[in-house]
Structure formats: structure tokens, C-alpha cells
Amino acid sequence: MSAEAFLAELGVPFIPIDPSGTSALNISASDENADGLEAVNWVPGTVIDQSAYRSELAGVCGILACLSIIVQRFDIEASGITIALDGESSLNQSKGDWPLSTSQPCFDMLQDIRTRIDLLPIKITWKWVEGYQDDNKHVALHWWARMNIKMDTLANEFLEDCTTMHPPREHKPQQFLYEKWALDIRGMIQSSITRDGLYVILFGPRTLAFWNKRDKCSTNLENICWEESKQAIRRLPFGLHRWRGKFLTNFSGFALTLQTLKYQDSYACPLCAAPENDRDHLSQCPDPRDTHQFKKSISALPELLQSLETSPAVLEAILTILKRYRAKQNINPQAFRVTYGLRDAIREQA
Secondary structure (H helix, E strand, C coil), X not given: CCCCCEEEEEECCCCCCCCCCEEXXXXXXXXXCCCCEEEEEECCCCCCCCXXXXXXXXXXXXHHHHHHHHHHHCCCCCCEEEEEECCHHHHHHHHCCCCXXXXXXXXXXXXXXXXXXXXXXXXXXXXXXXXXXXXXXXXXXXXXXXXXXXXXXXXXXXXXXHHHCCCCCXXXXXXXXXXXXXXXXXXXXXXXXXXXXXXXXXXXXXXXXXXXXXXXXXXXXXXXXXXXXXXXXXXXXXXXXXXXXXXXXXXXXXXXXXXXXXXXXXXXXXXXXXXXXXHHHHHHCCCHHHHHHXXXXXXXXXXXXXHCCCCHHHHHHHHHHXXXXXXXXXXXXXXXXXXXXXXXXXXXXX
């Protein structure tokens, strides 16, 4: 094989829902060649690590690993290659020579890429190729675009093969050949090192278990609508932000809290005299005055939810759940409609 001008093309799969990653690559002798060395790979790292960005970097690793074999086999000391990607972030990070940060995404793989580039005796030129050019059926595509589309297809087919096998193939973290150092926590090699990431690993299971025991919160983080919750909280005034945290953790002015902090002797409800006046009792106090306030507060909800274009089925479900919770009645998912996956959602969050 001639090494005069290797040309490499990397295709990246992007699966909007499943974060699992694969990548595909092609190494050809020229941009007139239809044939070349083609490969696919299963991206190392945990499921949480997977992204389109990491898949592209895995493709770069694959290209550089193949090149190191080729230059050794043919004793190549001076030549050149053009590596093309359709992701600008992965391209810039791969070709950069600035110091890496342990907290940046895919720190593990970038260490390997940068070292492999330094060890190669050939010159590398980088090229960006626009992705998804096949969306326009009326434009004649150049070689780079055609190869990019081909690699996208190969990577997606490989992803389907890996995820439909029995059992499905799992993503596993590993230390790369030229990864100078890696952090292993409980048998799990970290792709990057951040304060939040370390906290989740070290204290996450304990925190989830605590809130599951205290409030029956799900221990499956995928069942929690994080983005929707964040958007809803952002609509609250600043004062309610502070109050919400105190209320949910029982540090508002409940009788139980005031008694615990020694501001008063009794922790009984000031309305119905029930013991342990806390957050849950506030929502379910049987006193007529509390019942009147609940009905008054909930009466404004339909108009608010309609203004937010909430589906009638979801609106009805929200009101029903609030009323049943208030009355200390069980919430049976079978009593709700199947529209929009409503019943399944309630079952998951019950």
C-alpha cells in the first residue's frame, strides 16, 4: 500500500435517545479511492460517558492505532495524512497542543490521542466535513461527504448489531494504552475527574438510599424528570426558591421543626393538635381551615396548567393525584388513561 498521502475519514453515529456509542473509520490511499481499510469500534467507557463527541474521539483513536501499525509495517518515516471529522469540538481537541484538564470530557481518551499523534513520524492535517449532507438529494457530493455518510451508516449498523444481540453488549471503562494515569474508584475507571462526578460516585448511592427511605424517592435516576423540574423551578420567584428547599427538607416553620430547634415545647399541629406537625401533615391536615385553604389553592391550578398548554389528560391526572394525596388515598395507576404514556409514567413514579 502506498503511503504517499493517506486520507482518513471518520463517521459518527448519533442516536437521540440511546446514549450508547460506536464509531467507524476508513483509511484510503487517495480521495479517488473507493476502497480502503474500514473498521468499526465499540466505544470504551461507561454508559453515562457515551456521547457523539466521545464516539468521534474513539474513531480518531482507531485511526491513529491503525496508522501506527501501517508506518511500522512499511517503515514509513516521512509522509502525510488528512484526518477528517464532522464534529468541530472533537477535531479541535484532537489536534490541539494546549494542556489538558482532568475535568474536561473524555480526558482519558484525549491523553491517548495526543500521545499517539506525537509518536507518529508522519504529518497530520485536519479537515472538517459537514455532516448529514445526504439530506439534500439534489447536490452532487464530493468524496469526503460520501465517505462520511458511509461511515455514519456503518457505525449505526454496528450499534444496532451490538444492542440487539442477547445479551446486549455493555460499555466498559478501560485505561488506554497511552493514558498516563487514571483514577479507579470501586473498579470503575473515570473518563474525567470533576468534583460533582466524584460526589455522585462516592455519595450517590447513599444519598439515593436516604431519600428513598425518607420520601420514597426513586433510586433510578432515569425516572426523574430533571430538565422539566429545573424549568418549573426557574419559574418560581427567588423567595420561593429558598422556601422550597426548606419546605422539602422539613426546615420550615413546622411545629416539629420549632420544637426540635427548641423554639417551643410542643410539636403538635396548631390547627388539629395532631402530633408531629411536619411537611407531610401540612399537606394532609384534616382541620376545616386547612381544607378550605387547600381547595382555594388548587382552584387556580387548571388555569395555570392550561396557560402552559398542558394536555387535558395530564391536567386531570395532576389534580386527581393531589386530591388523593391530600385525602391519604392510594394512587392506582390503572385508574388513569393510557394517553401519552400517562399510566406508565404514574406507575414508574408511584
